[in-house]
Amino acid sequence: MTDLAIETRDLSKQFDRQLAVNEVDLNINYGEVYGLIGPNGAGKTTLIRMLAAIEEPTTGEIYFNGERLRPDRPNPNLQRHLGYLPDDFPLYDDLTVWDYLEYFARLYHLREPTRSRRLFDVLELVQLVPKRNSLISTLSRGMKQRLSLARTVIPASSTESASLKPSR
Numbered sequence: 119m120t121d122l123a124i125e126t127r128d129l130s131k132q133f134d135r136q137l138a139v140n141e142v143d144l145n146i147n148y149g150e151v152y153g154l155i156g157p158n159g160a161g162k163t164t165l166i167r168m169l170a171a172i173e174e175p176t177t178g179e180i181y182f183n184g185e186r187l188r189p190d191r192p193n194p195n196l197q198r199h200l201g202y203l204p205d206d207f208p209l210y211d212d213l214t215v216w217d218y219l220e221y222f223a224r225l226y227h228l229r230e231p232t233r234s235r236r237l238f239d240v241l242e243l244v245q246l247v248p249k250r251n252s253l254i255s256t257l258s259r260g261m262k263q264r265l266s267l268a269r270t271v272i273p274a275s276s277t278e279s280a281s282l283k284p285s286r
């Protein structure tokens with residue numbers, strides 16, 4: 119059993135002719151900020167999409183806290199701890215900031231009163247509390263980016279998702 123937050127073993131992704139990710143072994147500890155640097159087409163996005171369970175690896179294994187992510191079957195317990203912010207940060211323009219975040223919080227199965235507390239936490243983190251009742255279409259681009267970030271970190275360190283971390 120490993121103590122790592124994220125571990126991959128021999129993780130590879132082969133598209134038709136393109137080997138996008140080639141036998142990657144990642145060892146990422148809790149609390150670590152980990153960066154992938156490489157030229158266009160190096161495989162960064164493909165690797166992250168596999169970690170976010172939206173791209174199936176061709177070969178190799180992914181573990182979160184020692185628990186294997188199984189691409190071929192639902193992983194609700196693991197997936198509710200994952201946040202992924204793609205670079206095109208899609209948003210729903212006709213929702214308010216609050217309704218948008220609440221929608222995702224519900225997808226993460228957060229229940230009241232934890233859900234509202236968590237939404238205020240992430241809104242405070244990105245300094246959008248005063249905009250919580252505004253339509254997303256009225257936000258500046260920077261605010262939209264911050265809102266997307268808030269949505270991404272909803273599962274992080276919330277009370278109900280704390281159980282994935284090992285107790286020491």
Ligand SMILES: Nc1ncnc2c1ncn2[C@@H]1O[C@H](COP(=O)(O)OP(=O)(O)O)[C@@H](O)[C@H]1O
Pocket residue numbers: 133134136137138156157158159160161162163164165
């Ligand atoms: N869905 C796909 N089908 C075929 N090839 C893909 C697909 N997604 C990515 N690739 C290819 O995989 C390689 C890695 O792409 P990507 O992971 O997006 O790189 P990066 O994010 O590092 O710029 C590229 O050659 C790209 O064309």
Ligand SMILES: [Mg+2]
Pocket residue numbers: 162163164
């Ligand atoms: Mg990319």
